Amino acid sequence: MDARAEADADAGGTAVSAVLEVRDLHKAYAGVRAVDGVSFDVQAGSITGLIGPNGSGKSTTIDGISGFQPLDSGTVRLGGADITGMASHRIARAGLMRTFQTVRVYERLSLRENLMIAAQQFDAAGWIDELLRTKRYRGAIAAGEARARELTRMIGLMKYWEAPTGILSYGQKKLVALAAALMPKPRIVVLDEPVAGVNPTRIREVEEVLQTLNAAGETFLIVEHNVEFITTLCHHVIVLDQGRKLSEGSAEAIHADARVLEAYLGVAPELEEAEA
Ligand SMILES: Nc1ncnc2c1ncn2[C@@H]1O[C@H](COP(=O)(O)OP(=O)(O)O)[C@@H](O)[C@H]1O
Ligand SMILES: [Mg+2]
Known part of the structure; x- marks a missing residue:
């Protein structure tokens, strides 16, 4: 944990503090409920993962949080300050940075x-x-x-x-x-698919770099389609499905959650057996 996170924790009177608080986000595109009431926290000093199948609302969520797309409703707080609806460069200045799927x-x-x-x-x-x-x-x-x-x-x-x-x-x-x-x-960096397009033999290197940076006090929110990568790296994982939060918890808990499997595979293994 860095000095700022420590100060924040002291101010809150608790050992853990949410650096990012996301509450009841909504965003629809022409009737499609891309994000439909999503809430979660990111603790200072953590690596938090945001996963979900294609079209589940991951990009819309982080675009809304970081000010790259307007939200319909909801609240985003960074280090306790309301940043909802601010322009992306002001949000960056307030301490939320993000990287993009395509390198710049x-x-x-x-x-x-x-x-x-x-x-x-x-x-x-x-x-x-x-x-x-x-x-x-x-x-x-x-x-x-x-x-x-x-x-x-x-x-x-x-x-x-x-x-x-x-x-x-x-x-x-x-x-x-x-x-x-x-x-x-920054207080937090939001990473959009950090290993998409990266040579599979090099993914382990990215993992190690993120672990080193995290040990030095950096906080990350990682959006990733690669479940293996997320579960190796993250302290806490949030699972989206069809614009809603399906589940959240430790990597182990998420791995064992049948609903998460169902969302990814499109069918629950038990149901498949029952129907066969
Ligand atoms: N600009 C857009 N216009 C219309 N629909 C969109 C737009 N962006 C995303 N969507 C729709 O919103 C839903 C969530 O998309 P997205 O946030 O990109 O999901 P993910 O990043 O998890 O793949 C999908 O149904 C997608 O088709
Ligand atoms: Mg996406």
Whole structure:
């Protein structure tokens, strides 16, 4: 748990605190109830998974939470503050970052430059300091560079520090995008399908990186279709089906839940037997 999470926990008077509180989200597209009353919490310092079959409302949920799509109703609180309906860049500034299914890195710039840009993005007064070359500006650059190095070490790509990110593999670019999201020290990072399109032999590496970052205090909400990946990694799993929360609990509990199997396979094993 990082200093901020610890402070939050102290303020709440309990050891655990929800950094993200999602309440009764609704979103319909032309009559389709994409998200139909979804509520859940993400605890500070946790890796929380959001799973469900195709079309169950995962993307609509995280797009709504992160301000990339308007919601019809519901409330989203980040570190206790209401962020419902805020624009995505304001939500990012408030401390909720997200990565996308398709990687977004500046291919011609080095890993170091990619991370330094990511840090400056949220420093509104940065350009004025830059013009004046203030002590504060030089301090911010030094602190940013130290964090960029630390994150690059944790994603295991230090040898590419000065290399253009264009030479990296798809999976490595995904890790750069993750490090970039972490640069402004967010309260939580929402990952949209972090291993989609990643070579199966490399999935274990992504798992290890996420575990290392989590041990260093980072909080993640992970949307993923790969159930194996989610159950290995997550402390807590939320299962969506047809826009509703079907189940939630520990990875083991979710694994043993027949309703979850049914949602994924489209048929309950017991029913299949009964009908045969
Ligand atoms: N822009 C859209 N317009 C119309 N329907 C949509 C749109 N986006 C999603 N949907 C529908 O909403 C439901 C949930 O979709 P989505 O949130 O993308 O699910 P998931 O990410 O779990 O696959 C699906 O029935 C999908 O067809
Ligand atoms: Mg989706």
